[in-house]
Amino acid sequence: MDSVILPKLNKDFPSLNVAEMKELAENSIMLSFKSIEKLKLEKFPKVSEKFTNSIQDKIEDLILQNNKLSFKDIKIHRSVLNSYTNKKGLCSLIIQSSIEYSVKTNDSEYKKVQRRLNTEFVYVYENSENEHKSLSLSCPKCGAPVSNLGNKKCDYCSTGIVDIAKKTWILNDIKMS
Secondary structure, eight states, X not given: OHHHHHHXXXXXXXXXXXXXXXXXXXXHHHHHHHXXXXXXXXXXXXXXXXXXXHHHHHHHHHHHTTOOEEEEEEEEEEEEEEEEEEETTEEEEEEXXXXXXXXXXXXXXXXXXXXXXXXXXEEEOOSSOOOOOSSOOBOTTTOOBOSOTTOSBOTTTOOBOOOSSBTSEEEEEEEEO
């Protein structure tokens, strides 16, 4: 799908380095495996709260079930552009990676697994209310939610707000396809 998606992406983001985005997707996948195996959330660059919470939930589920996953021979064979949408102040780019690894649970034997993972990045580009709930912004002083990304001051306490989520690609989700 690279040949279909790339012209649209280049039109909207002429300076976007697609190879770098694919590398970021692959590194994020590897960090996800590492976090799950260590049962400790690793430091991810530029991620949404939704993504952090989903990894943390997976770790907590494993701890509650007294399970431990071990991975070995993790190989990412190829990453390609899978889809790109641009609507209502939000762009979404999905990079699909074919991956192979061996996994074992607690004392079981390693089993070989092959999967496709979709890594979603989002980009906020418009100063308008956004109906997507995966990104959030709150006041640094009082913690009140910021309802409009165009606000420069908190509606409750009038503290100045710097919109760091705007105009940057953020890892929003990794899912199996």
